[in-house]
Amino acid sequence: DRSHPALRSHSSPKAPKSKSKSQVKPNQTSKGKSKMKVKSSRKNVTPTKAAANPVPTLPPFDFDSYLREKDNRNFQLLIDQPEKCSVAGGGGGGSSTAPYMLIAVKSVAADFEKRQVVRRTWGQEGLFQNGVSIRTVFLLGIPRNQSSLPLWDRLLAYESEAFKDILLWDFEDTFFNLTLKETHFLQWVNSSCPDVRFIFKGDADVYVNVENILEMLRGQKADEDLFVGDIIFHAKPIRRRSSKYYVPEFVYGAGLYPSYAGGGGFVMSGHTARRLSSACQQVELFPIDDVFLGMCLQQIGVKPSRHEGFRTFGIIKPSAAPHLQTFDPCFYRELMVVHSLTVPQIWLMWNLLHDPNLSCHNRTNPTPCLSPPDSGLSVNKVCVKGGLDVHGRARGCPIRRRFALCAYRSAF
Structure with missing residues (x-):
């Protein structure tokens, strides 16, 4: 995702078939037949101009063009899934x-x-723990380099027909237009899925332990504010022109960003999503979507909660135990989200975790857990398998769970 370690400074802590088909917004022809747009006719997209004499230190983005076009907020929804959130009995036992x-x-x-x-x-869509229903959508824009994927429009139209999970908007799918993807998704939730209880939003290159997320949400109220992830506190704007995340002072003059979640994945309540949909229409658009969402959270007065199970920057071996294998199913089954995985890795980890022969150390046995080196703490505690609550504390553990070595040691 867009978040970069240089920004990070923690100072605190199969599915039931739908009877309705997905809708592809048509262009009407004289014969009354419909055909999806092949390319965007909108001019309000964010182009990147090639420099006359490319220099490695130049920013990868034309901020002058961005400033001219950034107030264009509303783009057409080309492929919709209007019945995605109509699920019989999908409320987990409610009506x-x-x-x-x-x-x-x-x-x-x-x-x-x-x-x-x-x-x-x-x-996967379907019914899970306690009969709760899960639905999935993919968020896309128009590809910039359409020649690299011939007939891309046909691909997405066929995908939408087959899986009924594609949402496609009429803006170019670029790094700096991810903010538009954020605002348009929130608008879609507000209009097409207003009663959803919780939302997980993330990237396609992450592994997500949905069972652990459902465990975390157990007892949480969907009509209250909730925003949980790998929260980045007190991040400073990067002024280095060669950085992907370079933001000049005339675009953002403050010295610190508001707290925001690394975009690899986060969870929010439907209530918070609806409030964000309104707030994001009032906040000036910003070219880094993770930070922009943090600005919207600040606008509504919601403080995001950091959870140790969300690993936006992947898994790094602890310096105290460099021999440990980070790609271990007994470790992954204790986490919520792990970022930056390849397609084979995601497939492999899924199958490893769902292997009936998988055997991990009994979590009910006392296991010494060492806190991270930067915490200044070295404590022993008992890790009891029972999931993590919304604050990242292990249920059944006497103190806050810190993942540096605890999950490893409890896995072997």
């Missing part, structure tokens, strides 16, 4: 027909294989 959790995955047209592995693994 609501809305899904308990909606999974929204940022994608681009060319990433068909990534969408497929998500559909077949952690993004």
